[in-house]
Amino acid sequence: MLSANSTVSEAQSLTQLHYLAWIAVGKYFACLASRSPSRHALLPQATQHISSCIVLWSTLVSSRPCVTSQARRWREWAKQYGPVVRCMGPVGKECIIFLSPEALQQIMVKDWLVYPRPQIMRDILELVAGSGLLTTTGDAHKRLRKAMNPAFSVPNLIAQTDMYYEPIEGLVEILNRQIKGEAAPEAGKVFQMYHWMEKVTLDIICNTAFGYKIDCLHNPSNKLAVALEQMLDLQSDRGWSTWGGNAVIPGVAHALTSDWLYRHRNLVGKIPTLRPLSLLIDLLHRIRTISREMLRAKTVDLSVAPEDMSTKKDIMSLMVRARKAELNANPVSEAMSDMAMVDQVITFLVAGQEGPALGLSWTLWLLANDSESQCRLCEEVTPIYAANPRPDYRTLKSLEWLDCVANESLRVLPPIPQTFRVAEKTDYIDGVLVPKGTMINIPIRVINTWKQVWGEDAEEFHPARWLNLPKAYNPTFSQFSFLTGPHDCVGKTMAVSEMKAVLAALIANFEFAPAYAGQVAHPAAALSMKPDDNMPLHVSRIKA
Numbered sequence: 368m369l370s371a372n373s374t375v376s377e378a379q380s381l382t383q384l385h386y387l388a389w390i391a392v393g394k395y396f397a398c399l400a401s402r403s404p405s406r407h408a409l410l411p412q413a414t415q416h417i418s419s420c421i422v423l424w425s426t427l428v429s430s431r432p433c434v435t436s437q438a439r440r441w442r443e444w445a446k447q448y449g450p451v452v453r454c455m456g457p458v459g460k461e462c463i464i465f466l467s468p469e470a471l472q473q474i475m476v477k478d479w480l481v482y483p484r485p486q487i488m489r490d491i492l493e494l495v496a497g498s499g500l501l502t503t504t505g506d507a508h509k510r511l512r513k514a515m516n517p518a519f520s521v522p523n524l525i526a527q528t529d530m531y532y533e534p535i536e537g538l539v540e541i542l543n544r545q546i547k548g549e550a551a552p553e554a555g556k557v558f559q560m561y562h563w564m565e566k567v568t569l570d571i572i573c574n575t576a577f578g579y580k581i582d583c584l585h586n587p588s589n590k591l592a593v594a595l596e597q598m599l600d601l602q603s604d605r606g607w608s609t610w611g612g613n614a615v616i617p618g619v620a621h622a623l624t625s626d627w628l629y630r631h632r633n634l635v636g637k638i639p640t641l642r643p644l645s646l647l648i649d650l651l652h653r654i655r656t657i658s659r660e661m662l663r664a665k666t667v668d669l670s671v672a673p674e675d676m677s678t679k680k681d682i683m684s685l686m687v688r689a690r691k692a693e694l695n696a697n698p699v700s701e702a703m704s705d706m707a708m709v710d711q712v713i714t715f716l717v718a719g720q721e722g723p724a725l726g727l728s729w730t731l732w733l734l735a736n737d738s739e740s741q742c743r744l745c746e747e748v749t750p751i752y753a754a755n756p757r758p759d760y761r762t763l764k765s766l767e768w769l770d771c772v773a774n775e776s777l778r779v780l781p782p783i784p785q786t787f788r789v790a791e792k793t794d795y796i797d798g799v800l801v802p803k804g805t806m807i808n809i810p811i812r813v814i815n816t817w818k819q820v821w822g823e824d825a826e827e828f829h830p831a832r833w834l835n836l837p838k839a840y841n842p843t844f845s846q847f848s849f850l851t852g853p854h855d856c857v858g859k860t861m862a863v864s865e866m867k868a869v870l871a872a873l874i875a876n877f878e879f880a881p882a883y884a885g886q887v888a889h890p891a892a893a894l895s896m897k898p899d900d901n902m903p904l905h906v907s908r909i910k911a
C-alpha cells in the first residue's frame with residue numbers, strides 16, 4: 368500500500384483555483400441551509416463536501432495531459448505496490464484506488480448503496496444529462512432501472528438492429544463520394560474519423576432511442592447535432608473548468624436550465640470568465656427544447672395510432688407505452704412525469720452517443736496501426752457483407768474476430784477511462800480501513816490492463832488474446848469498461864452490437880491507415896476519453 372504525496376494539485380491554474388473557492392463557499396452555504404439536526408455537524412459536513420469536490424475536481428480538470436500522465440502514474444503505482452493504492456490529495460483528503468476483483472465486487476455489487484457516485488459528479492452529470500439513471504441512487508434508481516431494463520433486453524435489441532443501417536449506409540456513401548471526388552481517388556483521403564463517428568452514432572441513437580431521424584450525416588447543421596457537438600467540445604475544452612466549477616455550486620445546476628437565465632444569457636456572457644456558461648445555458652435550452660418536441664411527437668404518435676404501437680421498437684416508445692399501461696391500470700400511480708421522461712431522453716442522448724462514438728474511433732485507430740488484425744477482420748466480414756449488407760444481431764454476434772477486436776479495443780482504450788465512488792460509511796475493503804467520506808477511484812483503464820491478469824503485454828492491442836484467455840481472467844472484473852453491478856452500463860449490449868455493425872460495414876468497404884508517418888494518439892480525458900485531434904485517419908477503398 369502506498370501513501371503518496373498530492374497527485375493532483377500540480378497542474379491547477381489560477382482560474383481553476385478561483386472556481387474551487389466558489390465550490391467551497393457554495394457547499395458551505397448548502398450545508399448551512401440543509402436541515403441538519405445539529406449545527407455542530409455543519410462544519411465537518413461542509414468540509415467533507417469541499418474536500419471531495421477538490422479531489423474529484425482536480426483529478427478531472429487539471430490539465431488534460433496531466434490526467435493522462437496521472438493515469439500512467441497510477442498504473443505504475445499499481446504495478447509497484449499491488450492492488451490498493453492510497454493517495455493523499457489536497458487538504459489531506461484521501462483517495463484510494465482498488466484493483467482486485469474482491470474489492471470491486473464489494474464496492475460495485477455487494478455494498479453498492481454504501482458507495483454511490485460522489486455528489487459533485489452527480490451534480491455535473493445532472494446538468495448535462497438530466498436527472499436519470501446517471502444521477503439517482505438507492506430506491507429511486509432501482510425503480511428507474513426496472514422501468515428501463517426491458518428497452519435494453521436482447522429481444523428488443525434484435526428487433527432494433529435493422530435501425531442502425533440507414534445511418535451506416537449513409538456514412539459509407541459519404542466516405543465513398545468524398546474519396547471519388549479526389550484528384551486521385553485510388554490514393555484515398557484523410558478524414559477526421561471522430562467527427563464522422565459522432566455523426567453516425569448520433570443518427571443511430573436518435574433512431575433507436577426515439578424513432579427520430581435527424582440524419583446529421585447529411586445535414587451537418589441539424590440543430591440537435593450542432594448543440595450536442597458543442598456540448599461535447601465544452602467538456603474537453605478549457606471552458607469545462609468554468610462551467611463545471613459553477614455547476615457544483617448548490618442551486619446553479621437548476622438555475623442554468625431555467626427560462627429566466629436563458630433569457631438573460633447574453634448578460635452572463637458579458638462577464639469574460641463566465642462566457643462558457645452563457646454558451647452552456649444556450650445549449651442546454653436547445654437540447655431540452657428538442658427533447659421535449661421529440662417526446663411530444665412520440666406521445667401524440669402513440670395515442671393517434673394505437674394499432675401501430677406494437678411495431679415501434681425505439682426506447683422512448685416502449686417507455687411511453689409502459690407509462691400509458693401503468694396509468695390505465697392505476698390512474699393514481701406514480702408514473703413518470705413528462706419532465707422525468709425528457710430527462711431520460713437527454714440521458715440516453717448523452718450516454719448513448721458519446722460512448723459508441725469514442726469506442727469506434729479508438730478501434731479504428733488501433734486497426735489502422737495493426738494491418739494484420741485489420742486484414743483478418745476484412746476477410747471475416749467481406750463475405751458476410753456481400754451476402755447481406757445488413758447483418759442481423761445474431762450474425763454480428765457470431766463473428767469471432769469482430770468480437771475479439773471489439774473486446775480488445777474496449778479493454779485497451781476504454782471510452783470512459785475512470786470513475787469515482789464515495790464511501791458513505793467507514794468499513795474495510797480488501798483488508799484496508801476506508802473511512803467514511805473517502806473518495807474511491809475506479810481506474811477502469813488500469814484495471815483493464817493489469818499485468819497480473821493480462822501478462823507483460825497487457826497494454827498492447829492483441830485481439831487474438833480473446834481466443835485464448837489467460838488463467839487469471841475473470842469475465843466480470845478483467846474487462847471493466849462497462850463496470851458491473853446495479854450501476855453498470857445499461858446500454859452495454861446495445862453499444863457493442865452497434866459498434867460491430869458500424870465496424871463490419873466500414874472494414875468491408877475501406878482500408879484505414881495512420882494519416883501521416885509517426886502519428887501518435889492524443890487521448891484527452893475529462894469524464895470520457897476523446898481524441899484531442901479528432902483522430903485523422905487515411906481512408907482508401909478496398910480494391911475489388
Ligand code: HEM
Nearest residue numbers: 500718719722723726782783786848849854856857858862
Ligand atoms: C462503448 C460504449 C459505452 C461505454 C464504454 C459505456 C460505459 C459506461 C460506464 C463505465 C458507465 C458507468 C459510469 C459510472 O458509474 O460512473 C455507464 C453507465 C451508463 N450508460 Fe453507458 N457506455 C456505453 C454506451 C452506452 C449506451 C449506448 C447507452 C444507452 C443507449 C448507455 C447508457 C448508460 C446509462 C443510462 C448509464 C447509467 C447506468 C446506471 O447508473 O444505472 N451507455 N456506461
